[in-house]
Amino acid sequence: MAKKEKKEIVNLGHGVGRRKSAVARVYLREGNGKITVNGKSVEEYFVDAISVFTVKQPLVLTETADKFDVIITVVGGGIAGQAGACRHGIARALCEEDNDAYRSALHAAGFMTRDPRMVERKKYGQRGARRRFQFSKR
Incomplete structure (x- = not known):
């Protein structure tokens, strides 16, 4: 009975992408x-x-679509944020x-830059981040 050889998985590269509140770990x-x-x-x-x-x-930009397998683990955020985090x-x-x-090429296309736009926090004494409660003079 021959032992099965364990195939070693080699990651060629890995990166962490973030967008809004989503975080994606990417392995090539x-x-x-x-x-x-x-x-x-x-x-x-x-x-x-x-x-x-x-x-x-x-x-697609780097013409490596059929050269690598990509494994992504993404958590947090919504669909658009997760897709942006995966791209990053x-x-x-x-x-x-x-x-x-x-x-x-990736930097010129804007894929290397982390998009800093986040949801603004809600402030106390207000209905939302910027929306105030309705003012009543009388």
Whole structure:
């Protein structure tokens, strides 16, 4: 009875992407272009086409869509925030894999920049972040 050899998984690059309150951990592996998000395919996880397009943008720009398998774990936020976090993480992982070839193109497209826009916190004495309670003179 022969022992099964354990196949070692080698991550070529990894990156952490953030957008709004979503955080995505991205791992690049040798493969044929399969993108997995939280154990599901990207089309199954992000049901709308815009989010799927957003996630794939860095791979299409660098022409590596069929060169790597991408494994993503994303938590927090909503659909748009998670898609943006995945895009940011994939761009960072690609730069870690081959910095010279991809960084300038990804930076010029704006994929390396973390979008700082967050939901403004609610203030006390107000109905929302900026909305006041209705003023009554009498």
